[in-house]
Amino acid sequence: MPVITLYYDDLEELSGLDKDTVIKRIPMMGCDIERIENDHVDIEFFPNRPDLYCTEGVSRAIKGFLDIETGLKEFKVRSSGIKISRDHEIMDIRPYLACAIVRGMQFNSRSIESLMALQESLHWAVGRNRKKVSIGVHDLGKITPPFRYIAQEPGFKFTPLDFDEPMTMSEILEKHPKGIKFANILEKFKKYPLILDANDNVLSFPPIINCELTKVTQSTSDLFIEVTGLDPSVSIALNIILASLAERGGQIESVLIDREIESPDLSPKIMKLKVSEVEELLGFKLKNEEIISCLKKIRYGAQAEGDIIKVAVPAYRADILHNCDLIEDIAIAYGFDIIKPRLPSTTTTGKSHRISRVRDSINEIMTGLGYFEVMPFTLTNEKMQFDMMRRELAKGITHILYPISEDHTIVRPTILPTLLEILSINKHRELPQRIFEAGEVVLDCTTWQRLGCVAIHPQANFTEIQAIMDAVLRERRIEYTVAQSNDPAFIEGRRADVIINGEIAGVFGEIHPEVISNFGLEHPIIGFELKL
Numbered sequence: 001m002p003v004i005t006l007y008y009d010d011l012e013e014l015s016g017l018d019k020d021t022v023i024k025r026i027p028m029m030g031c032d033i034e035r036i037e038n039d040h041v042d043i044e045f046f047p048n049r050p051d052l053y054c055t056e057g058v059s060r061a062i063k064g065f066l067d068i069e070t071g072l073k074e075f076k077v078r079s080s081g082i083k084i085s086r087d088h089e090i091m092d093i094r095p096y097l098a099c100a101i102v103r104g105m106q107f108n109s110r111s112i113e114s115l116m117a118l119q120e121s122l123h124w125a126v127g128r129n130r131k132k133v134s135i136g137v138h139d140l141g142k143i144t145p146p147f148r149y150i151a152q153e154p155g156f157k158f159t160p161l162d163f164d165e166p167m168t169m170s171e172i173l174e175k176h177p178k179g180i181k182f183a184n185i186l187e188k189f190k191k192y193p194l195i196l197d198a199n200d201n202v203l204s205f206p207p208i209i210n211c212e213l214t215k216v217t218q219s220t221s222d223l224f225i226e227v228t229g230l231d232p233s234v235s236i237a238l239n240i241i242l243a244s245l246a247e248r249g250g251q252i253e254s255v256l257i258d259r260e261i262e263s264p265d266l267s268p269k270i271m272k273l274k275v276s277e278v279e280e281l282l283g284f285k286l287k288n289e290e291i292i293s294c295l296k297k298i299r300y301g302a303q304a305e306g307d308i309i310k311v312a313v314p315a316y317r318a319d320i321l322h323n324c325d326l327i328e329d330i331a332i333a334y335g336f337d338i339i340k341p342r343l344p345s346t347t348t349t350g351k352s353h354r355i356s357r358v359r360d361s362i363n364e365i366m367t368g369l370g371y372f373e374v375m376p377f378t379l380t381n382e383k384m385q386f387d388m389m390r391r392e393l394a395k396g397i398t399h400i401l402y403p404i405s406e407d408h409t410i411v412r413p414t415i416l417p418t419l420l421e422i423l424s425i426n427k428h429r430e431l432p433q434r435i436f437e438a439g440e441v442v443l444d445c446t447t448w449q450r451l452g453c454v455a456i457h458p459q460a461n462f463t464e465i466q467a468i469m470d471a472v473l474r475e476r477r478i479e480y481t482v483a484q485s486n487d488p489a490f491i492e493g494r495r496a497d498v499i500i501n502g503e504i505a506g507v508f509g510e511i512h513p514e515v516i517s518n519f520g521l522e523h524p525i526i527g528f529e530l531k532l
Helices: 008-015 019-029 055-064 090-093 109-125 169-174 178-184 234-247 276-284 288-297 321-334 355-368 381-387 415-423 462-475 513-518
Strands: 003-007 033-035 040-044 077-086 096-103 133-139 145-152 192-196 202-205 223-229 251-257 261-263 269-274 301-305 308-314 433-443 446-456 481-484 491-498 504-512 525-532
Touching: 003 008, 003 055, 003 109, 008 019, 008 055, 019 033, 019 040, 019 261, 033 415, 055 145, 055 234, 055 288, 055 308, 077 096, 090 145, 096 133, 096 234, 096 261, 109 133, 109 234, 145 223, 169 178, 178 261, 178 355, 192 269, 202 223, 223 234, 234 513, 269 321, 276 288, 276 321, 288 301, 288 308, 288 321, 321 525, 355 446, 355 462, 381 415, 415 433, 415 446, 415 525, 446 462, 462 491, 462 525, 491 525, 504 513
Parallel strands: 077 145, 077 251
Antiparallel strands: 003 040, 033 040, 096 223, 096 251, 133 223, 145 192, 192 202, 251 261, 269 308, 301 308, 433 446, 446 525, 481 491, 491 504, 504 525
């Protein structure tokens, strides 16, 4: 999760609150304080709140939470008369575009640092490392509208940000630090995205790098902001940036895209919340006036219409997908610290669940065999579960109705891919690495218990993993046989199915080299997965 640096002097100037008040109260908004320094505090926010990834967003939220400035923040958007067009070729490369003008900014070192940090955080949280969304912020005073968003030949030259010599777009992908890091996004295209002004000056090479010409400095007062990407979430990133700049006095103006689309759209989304829903989910009753007050503290607009609360959700709150999201914010505003606990109306004698007892037994066996327990996420995606594992898409996959990212779109049907992901994250650690998980998978909307383990080291082989699998089943007093397996995630001839009571209960063997490469690993890997 992202850790945001908040400088006390900047936060106090924006919010009017002293640092002690902020440090004391901000954890109640649903975040964790990582460290407290002399001039700043580092705070970890959840990925679903990218609007808080900057000092401006935190200032806006904390003022509402402490009843200093409540209700919906309204954004006035004037027409700039500036236009940008997209050529037909760019629609097959990186088609989505959102733009805006912001005037009257007075930058200093703190505000520039906050803007750049927000931009990079959004590249991660909303943009999936720039693949889905990338943001360009430019000094409008150095360029001339109208602008053009085109597909350009790789041999085209311009001077990229932080360089003093022109480079071709191909050279940027090979030699510039940002180009090297993000070149994979454009590797399948023969032409690359480029944004030009009326004089053919380059603004940016999305999603890689801006031009040195449009670099934002403390003397910059007017900005042109463009967000390009692969889906409509470009507008989400733009709205969050604009909301933060508005907190510093920026005046927002719209841009006309292709002579027909006015961007941005900062109008709130209207949702209707039943009062009975609030009581049902929270477990206690709140009056209409209390619900409205709580919503306004979280910077919503709210008004009662009988037993319905009409809620205006600000354009920068992309995480609000369902009424339960609104009710969670009502609880935060009401204060978890003042909700009175009460004893259950019935008393029972507790005991361990059968699944817990099985897991405890498995954990004891696996740790005794030298494996470390891990607890990866149960939410994953089809690419990791099937494409990277060389497996065909299985039936009965449980999809997430409202996924907040491309990384978490399904509930995992198998454990092995998530274990391989952990190895890939820890490839800088010394070998050998041996990990396992006794956890849940979901198929056909039914939860099943599985045991998975992997080991990575230069001498890893079929004999080793067969011995581990045999030890587990022997300790559990389970009789089994093995049979030839066809699982493509393993090497042919070095894989086997586990047969229990005449049915396939698992698979083990040496992981296929292509799978190892897909996860960015290099050494041999062995593993198994068993039904519990």
